[in-house]
Amino acid sequence: MDLSAIFIIAIALLAIITAVVEVFKKTLNISPRYLPITSIVVGIFIAILIWPLTEYSLYLMIVAGIVSGLASSGTFDLLKASNKKDDSK
Structure with a gap:
């Protein structure tokens, strides 16, 4: 198994997952406590959806x-922390 393939796919999915989780958070009023697990579930779901379009195994x-779900939740936390820092100025 080639790890570079996993990271390339994860980077491609990162923005999509972050956007979908943000939409879920706004529309379904998901608690911030559950956002990391939501990111992982959305990441798995989107990866399974695009699996037939790729040459990689399931x-x-x-x-x-x-x-990508883990990276997306980390990206979200980083953006949230930077927004709080900017608001305090």
Whole structure:
């Protein structure tokens, strides 16, 4: 298994997952406590959706979905922290 393929797929999914989770957060009023697990679930779901369009195995796509979901929740936390820092000025 090639780890570079997982990271390339995860980077491609990162913006999509962040946007979908943000929409879920605004429309479904999801608690911030559940956003990381929501990001992982959305990442797995989107990876499975695009799996037929790729040449990679389902296992590799699920792992890429998990990695991108974790990265998406980290990206969200970083953006949230930077927004709080800017608001305090």
